Amino acid sequence: MSTNTVDRQTQSAPPARRRGATLTQRQGRWGLLFAAPATIHIALWTGLPVVVSIILSFTNYDMLNPPEFSGIDNYVTLANDPVFWKALGNNFIMAVVGIPISMLISLALAVMLNQGLRGNSIFRTAVFLPHVTATVAIAMIWLWIYSPGGNGLLNIVLGFFGLPNQAFLASPSQALPSVILVTIWQGIGLKMMIYLASLQGIDQQLYEAADIDGASAVQKFFRITIPMLKPVTFFILVTSIVGNFQTFDLIYNLTNGGPANSTTVITYQIYQTAFQQFRMGLATAQSVVLLVVLVVLTIISRKVTGGKDD
Amino acid sequence: MTLRRRDFLAASGVSLSALALAACSGSGSGGGGGNGGGGGEISLLTPEFAGTTGKAALETGILDGFFEGTDYSYKVDYTDWTKLNEKLSTSVAGGLVADVIMPGAGWVEPFAHKGVLTELPESLLDGLPVNENLLAQCRYEGKLHALPYFVDGRICIYNRALFDAAGIAEVPTNLDDLREALKEVTPDGGVGIDLFSSNIRQTWSHLLGCYGGRLFNDDGTAVAFDDGSGLAALQYMLDLVADGTANFDVKGAEGQPRPWQQGQAAVDLLNSSLWPSFTEQSPELVTEDAMGMFLLPSAEAGGDPVMWTGGTLLTMSSRTQHADKVQELLSYMLEAEPLLTAVTESGKVPARTDIEDPVVTDNLMAQYTIDNFGYATAFEGGSPAWMEIRGLVAPELEAAVTGQKTAQQAIDALTAAAQDALSRV
Numbered sequence: 001m002s003t004n005t006v007d008r009q010t011q012s013a014p015p016a017r018r019r020g021a022t023l024t025q026r027q028g029r030w031g032l033l034f035a036a037p038a039t040i041h042i043a044l045w046t047g048l049p050v051v052v053s054i055i056l057s058f059t060n061y062d063m064l065n066p067p068e069f070s071g072i073d074n075y076v077t078l079a080n081d082p083v084f085w086k087a088l089g090n091n092f093i094m095a096v097v098g099i100p101i102s103m104l105i106s107l108a109l110a111v112m113l114n115q116g117l118r119g120n121s122i123f124r125t126a127v128f129l130p131h132v133t134a135t136v137a138i139a140m141i142w143l144w145i146y147s148p149g150g151n152g153l154l155n156i157v158l159g160f161f162g163l164p165n166q167a168f169l170a171s172p173s174q175a176l177p178s179v180i181l182v183t184i185w186q187g188i189g190l191k192m193m194i195y196l197a198s199l200q201g202i203d204q205q206l207y208e209a210a211d212i213d214g215a216s217a218v219q220k221f222f223r224i225t226i227p228m229l230k231p232v233t234f235f236i237l238v239t240s241i242v243g244n245f246q247t248f249d250l251i252y253n254l255t256n257g258g259p260a261n262s263t264t265v266i267t268y269q270i271y272q273t274a275f276q277q278f279r280m281g282l283a284t285a286q287s288v289v290l291l292v293v294l295v296v297l298t299i300i301s302r303k304v305t306g307g308k309d310d
Numbered sequence: 311m312t313l314r315r316r317d318f319l320a321a322s323g324v325s326l327s328a329l330a331l332a333a334c335s336g337s338g339s340g341g342g343g344g345n346g347g348g349g350g351e352i353s354l355l356t357p358e359f360a361g362t363t364g365k366a367a368l369e370t371g372i373l374d375g376f377f378e379g380t381d382y383s384y385k386v387d388y389t390d391w392t393k394l395n396e397k398l399s400t401s402v403a404g405g406l407v408a409d410v411i412m413p414g415a416g417w418v419e420p421f422a423h424k425g426v427l428t429e430l431p432e433s434l435l436d437g438l439p440v441n442e443n444l445l446a447q448c449r450y451e452g453k454l455h456a457l458p459y460f461v462d463g464r465i466c467i468y469n470r471a472l473f474d475a476a477g478i479a480e481v482p483t484n485l486d487d488l489r490e491a492l493k494e495v496t497p498d499g500g501v502g503i504d505l506f507s508s509n510i511r512q513t514w515s516h517l518l519g520c521y522g523g524r525l526f527n528d529d530g531t532a533v534a535f536d537d538g539s540g541l542a543a544l545q546y547m548l549d550l551v552a553d554g555t556a557n558f559d560v561k562g563a564e565g566q567p568r569p570w571q572q573g574q575a576a577v578d579l580l581n582s583s584l585w586p587s588f589t590e591q592s593p594e595l596v597t598e599d600a601m602g603m604f605l606l607p608s609a610e611a612g613g614d615p616v617m618w619t620g621g622t623l624l625t626m627s628s629r630t631q632h633a634d635k636v637q638e639l640l641s642y643m644l645e646a647e648p649l650l651t652a653v654t655e656s657g658k659v660p661a662r663t664d665i666e667d668p669v670v671t672d673n674l675m676a677q678y679t680i681d682n683f684g685y686a687t688a689f690e691g692g693s694p695a696w697m698e699i700r701g702l703v704a705p706e707l708e709a710a711v712t713g714q715k716t717a718q719q720a721i722d723a724l725t726a727a728a729q730d731a732l733s734r735v
Contacts, residue, residue, distance in 0.1 A: 063399055064426075277701060
């Protein structure tokens with residue numbers, strides 16, 4: 001009997017040691033429990049569709065009949081499709097031209113507004129307004145501004161200066177720059193607000209120390225402001241790239257990808273392929289390519305902006 | 311029994327997964343079935359009757375009159391033409407197809423081929439005063455799958471003052487004459503004819519008809535516009551651009567008056583359903599004294615003029631559980647009074663030719679379209695692959711019109727794309 005008691009005590013000793021070790025494990029389990037809803041949510045609504053899309057990209061699927069495995073046919077079709085490459089190229093042009101310009105303008109505006117000028121809030125609201133305005137409404141306004149006839153606002157202005165009418169959205173050579181201008185105008189507001197918030201978070205002691213060292217305004221801007229904005233610049237760059245490659249509603253309402261596919265973008269092509277041509281397999285292959293492009297661009301952005309996003 | 315944390319975690323995980331799966335399966339199965347008995351709900355999918363007044367016209371003005379006192383109710387899903395295709399396709403994929411669908415010209419073959427639309431009895435046409443030309447777009451493999459509800463014709467309107475000033479008393483009777491006449495009437499800084507405010511694909515297919523061509527062969531399995539007619543139609547457009555009598559840059563923006571209304575075009579190739587907006591925006595221009603009308607003439611001297619016709623059709627889903635009641639509804643919607651309510655709202659041309667109400671008779675464009683039903687042809691469609699092909703047409707035509715491709719290159723590319731689509735049917 002006593003032996004048994006000793007045995008039990010002996011056997012119960014290791015759990016006493018484990019109790020100390022399980023504190024971390026317990027925390028880990030609670031962590032898992034708290035993370036479970038978000039994990040399940042992401043797995044179901046993001047992970048699963050991504051996996052299904054990748055699978056569907058290797059099939060012929062028209063929504064009405066069951067998918068048929070087609071190997072890499074869809075990817076071969078994409079590789080040989082000039083319109084797809086045109087769309088991809090347009091996205092790159094919009095990103096390479098539009099994003100840096102809009103970031104520079106946003107930064108300049110944010111620095112100006114950070115000086116505490118009079119009418120600050122009115123100006124801030126005005127710049128932010130395009131971001132919260134429905135894209136359909138924006139497109140309608142810009143359709144009028146760009147109207148190729150004599151009643152378009154820009155052509156009226158050109159006419160005032162004795163310049164000839166321009167086709168803008170009706171011209172294959174002018175349509176994409178015209179669209180880029182709208183994306184810049186539309187995107188400045190949010191970027192400016194983020195820059196402004198970040199500027200206001202920079203420790204003023206840094207500037208005071210620089211003043212004591214005799215640094216000029218330009219030196220302070222390039223040696224303190226810009227480096228301190230690096231994390232937020234990375235954030236803006238990545239979200240702008242992702243947003244740029246997801247541009248759809250503006251193209252849909254402004255140009256329908258035309259004229260002659262001169263303003264088509266990947267998301268518009270995905271829409272056309274999926275919902276106008278019912279080639280879901282091909283459309284998901286386009287989506288997979290878009291996903292890969294975005295991942296690669298995000299990695300490159302990370303490298304370009306210094307490898308830190310915190 | 312003690313409840314350990316591990317058990318709790320496992321149970322939570324299983325429960326959440328089950329809950330999520332249950333939620334998924336619940337939403338997927340909700341649309342099946344229907345009441346096959348003496349009552350139920352009939353659903354309609356329409357790209358027409360937009361906005362508050364449109365909804366009131368359809369529901370209060372038309373549907374209430376049919377459903378009142380019956381065991382049936384109705385539900386209307388409103389969309390617009392640009393979204394009808396995806397709405398219809400996704401609803402088919404989701405198993406929630408409306409009982410009554412209102413597609414357009416060219417839609418019957420693709421959706422009948424896919425088994426979405428079902429055949430209608432020919433008896434629905436008994437006593438219905440509808441021109442036979444309007445029924446071509448309603449048939450698939452020779453069988454009736456749709457009824458024409460209201461239509462729109464592509465007609466040319468012209469500014470009489472400009473024609474009078476140029477000394478042109480008679481409207482052109484062939485495309486060569488039209489080309490020459492346009493050179494005479496082109497206003498300064500404007501164009502002779504506004505070819506591009508309307509859908510360029512439809513304009514081209516209209517001209518295709520003028521050259522005696524069509525998009526597909528009889529059974530819709532092969533391209534037919536590669537016989538030279540497609541090239542001739544596109545080349546004609548390029549010739550007008552080269553003459554300076556048509557210009558891709560001169561076209562009306564969304565929601566704004568068209569160039570013809572602004573004096574920038576002598577002739578406008580337009581959709582007859584624009585009458586309400588024209589009478590509202592520029593009533594002084596659309597009187598019989600100020601405006602003349604003609605149909606696009608044939609390419610051949612002495613040939614018949616050509617009227618491109620589109621329209622809104624009434625069709626029945628193959629999955630409906632209430633086929634008899636749906637057919638009754640379709641017949642009712644084509645009765646004179648409900649149809650008049652519909653065309654009053656839409657400004658379009660009733661498919662029936664016996665409506666003498668001022669809404670129709672005072673609409674000069676509608677009346678002209680009705681008077682020319684004998685020349686009406688729906689040039690779009692004709693193949694089960696049409697929905698896939700139609701989105702590919704405009705970019706190729708635009709490339710030619712803007713000088714990026716020759717007409718031959720554009721037609722060759724279009725032919726190849728169409729053949730590729732046809733090969734998948």
